[in-house]
Amino acid sequence: MRRSRTRSAVAAVAAGLLAVSLASCGSNGGEQDGNAFTIGLLLPSQQITRYENSDRPMIEKRVKELCPGCTVDHANAGDDVASQQRQMHSMITRGVGALILDAVDAKALRSSVQAAHKAGIPVIAYDRLAEGPISGYASFNGGQVGRLQARALLDAMRAKGDGRQIVMMNGDPSSPNAAWFKKGAMSVLKDKVRIGKSYDVIEYRPDNAYANMQAAITALGPHRIGGVLAVNDTVASGAISALKSARIRPVPPVTGQDADLDAVQRIVSGDQYMTVYKPFKAEAHAVAAMAVALGRGHSLRSIAHTTVDNTTTENIPASLLTPVAVTVGSIRKTLVKDGVYTIGEICTPKLRPACDKAGLTR
Incomplete structure (x- = not known):
């Protein structure tokens, strides 16, 4: 993975998230006109306890703050690639507005990412950068x-x-x-x-x-x-x-x-x-903001302050935070x-x- 145009900082991310939050507050009426949607959240593992104990509740809470009419449909693959592929295709079939994907296997999920893209569903890679036409990426360096x-x-x-x-x-x-x-x-x-x-x-x-x-x-x-x-x-x-x-x-x-x-x-x-x-709250807030923005058809300009490349796609908007x-x-x-x-x-x-x-x- 290659990183370019880096100007990522926690303060900048916070400013971007605030901008998205303010924008969402101004569009509550619009949500009742079809701007509310479901966000799919696909987590990879129960062995790594942070995903269910920290990431999931913080993402769900932040999505609700940014988009009160939105819902989060969650699934955990339990480290099984086939399970995550089935879960993702089920969400694509149900027509979610955006997908947050923490891939069990980045390469194996490429075809699923491509299927979502073909269906017009943006996929935001979370914590791990999956392959395929990813629309955004939130993680730590x-x-x-x-x-x-x-x-x-x-x-x-x-x-x-x-x-x-x-x-x-x-x-x-x-x-x-x-x-x-x-x-x-x-x-x-x-x-x-x-x-x-x-x-x-x-x-x-x-x-x-x-x-x-x-x-x-x-x-x-x-x-x-x-x-x-x-x-x-x-x-x-x-x-x-x-x-x-x-x-x-x-x-x-x-x-x-x-x-x-x-x-x-x-x-x-x-x-x-x-x-x-890794301050998970900042990471969870960043990915929630990306999912809400992309689900509404908005740009990630105010949230993503650098870009990354995976093996198939260049210049993916990214928020890379600083670990401690x-x-x-x-x-x-x-x-x-x-x-x-x-x-x-x-x-x-x-x-x-x-x-x-x-x-x-x-």
Whole structure:
């Protein structure tokens, strides 16, 4: 994927969303004249908990704010390509006004995207850039995600005086973001650390990550792994379980992504070093605004401030937001400050001593 004409900033996105919101307020009467429609929301996975716990409710709420007469028709593919293809074609048949697609497999969904385009239904790629004639794209800068993970891992290893090799636990190769994350990470890691083993974790499943990590421990030895670059928190959980099962103490630094609650708790307890927080509210608001605008036949000029290319389409209007690295020392000023979690949600009775030590309960 190639990025061009970049002038994306959170402030600019916020301004664009406000403009769309104001425009929608002025068109409420028009909605009763046929400007209300259904938006299809196709999510890829239940393994990655953020989709159902965060993304879905925020998208649905924002669509209602921007278009009170609109409805959201939601489906989750459960990591099954065939299921997502059926779900998408069902929505096309029902004649939705716009589709938000977070593709299980970007290449496999190309024909479905083409079918929607042929039916006059705009498709907005969400979080992962699908192939085909995509009309808009809302996500985070995947290269920056990888760079944040790699820099944090190197910092943690240096702090421990540990310059040994690492294990890379990459994403599912069917996801276009997996290569984006890895490319960003490698731009930092190159020539700075030895990569002992590298795995693509199929479907981002924790049991697959567990098996991969077990294989790495067997191949490299339990005391020759200085860190683990895990692509997200689900993969991190499997890797950490394998390290603990091998009785490796202390657990070497492990990265993550998505700021899942259990990952934040692992960071507090010391089992996971960091995660990447992607302010999902801004991403959800951006894609909701795109869907409402395109469903009404409007331009994305006020929402998308850069363009991207997929393998079939150039200059796709895009909103690429900025991710944030989170370690134990920055949980309060990021996740708690933004209202993602409360101290009470993070600091269970079992974690209270660790929270006290981290300064979260003071």
